[in-house]
Amino acid sequence: MNKFLIVGLGNIGEEYAETRHNIGFKIVDFLAKEANTIFKSDRLADVAEIKHKGKTLILIKPTTYMNLSGKALNYWLQAEKISIENTLVLVDELALPFGKIRLGPKGSDGGHNGLKNIQDVLGTTNYPRLRFGISNEFNKGSQVNYVLGKWNEQELLTLNQRIEISANAVKAFAFIGLQRCMNEFNVK
Numbered sequence: 001m002n003k004f005l006i007v008g009l010g011n012i013g014e015e016y017a018e019t020r021h022n023i024g025f026k027i028v029d030f031l032a033k034e035a036n037t038i039f040k041s042d043r044l045a046d047v048a049e050i051k052h053k054g055k056t057l058i059l060i061k062p063t064t065y066m067n068l069s070g071k072a073l074n075y076w077l078q079a080e081k082i083s084i085e086n087t088l089v090l091v092d093e094l095a096l097p098f099g100k101i102r103l104g105p106k107g108s109d110g111g112h113n114g115l116k117n118i119q120d121v122l123g124t125t126n127y128p129r130l131r132f133g134i135s136n137e138f139n140k141g142s143q144v145n146y147v148l149g150k151w152n153e154q155e156l157l158t159l160n161q162r163i164e165i166s167a168n169a170v171k172a173f174a175f176i177g178l179q180r181c182m183n184e185f186n187v188k
Helices: 020-034 066-080 113-122 143-147 153-176 178-185
Strands: 003-008 040-042 045-052 055-062 087-093 101-104 129-133
Touching (some): 003 020, 003 066, 003 153, 020 055, 020 087, 020 129, 020 143, 020 153, 045 066, 055 066, 066 087, 066 113, 087 113, 087 153, 101 153, 101 178, 129 153, 153 178
Parallel strands (some): 003 087, 087 129
Antiparallel strands (some): 040 045, 101 129
16 A cells, blocks of 8 residues: 555644644654645644655644544544554654654553553554654653653754654655664664
């Protein structure tokens, strides 16, 4: 199949735009801008379509807020008739150092409400994901403020470069498949 659903997780609204929790939105925004296309508001998500080496990538930014991301993902899977294996969820990850990415075919929600909802809606944890490290450098009890906080000056120095690497991983996922993509990008 030549069609892929790329789901950038985040929260809608200007107050969340530059927060760590919105890295999924940032990566799909980068892909759309690079392809010189824009997102259009549609059912449960802002949607853009790009082409890469004969593959079609449907980019979505759920407008359901993070905690209901599964609803938008499931709707667009059905609407575009895309298999779960051809879906990639882009998400922030506290357990990884800043900017480190990890691709994988499945996994737990790790306490992430967006992934938790996707798991509940799909009834499985077996769906590909790209986890973008935001590190866990916060004081006990400050996790919510940290993930909903803005990038610090040090992170901003390399954020765009890390987003570009993540976008390249998304394109590679569609073109060479998850396993080869993991071999190439999980070491960077």
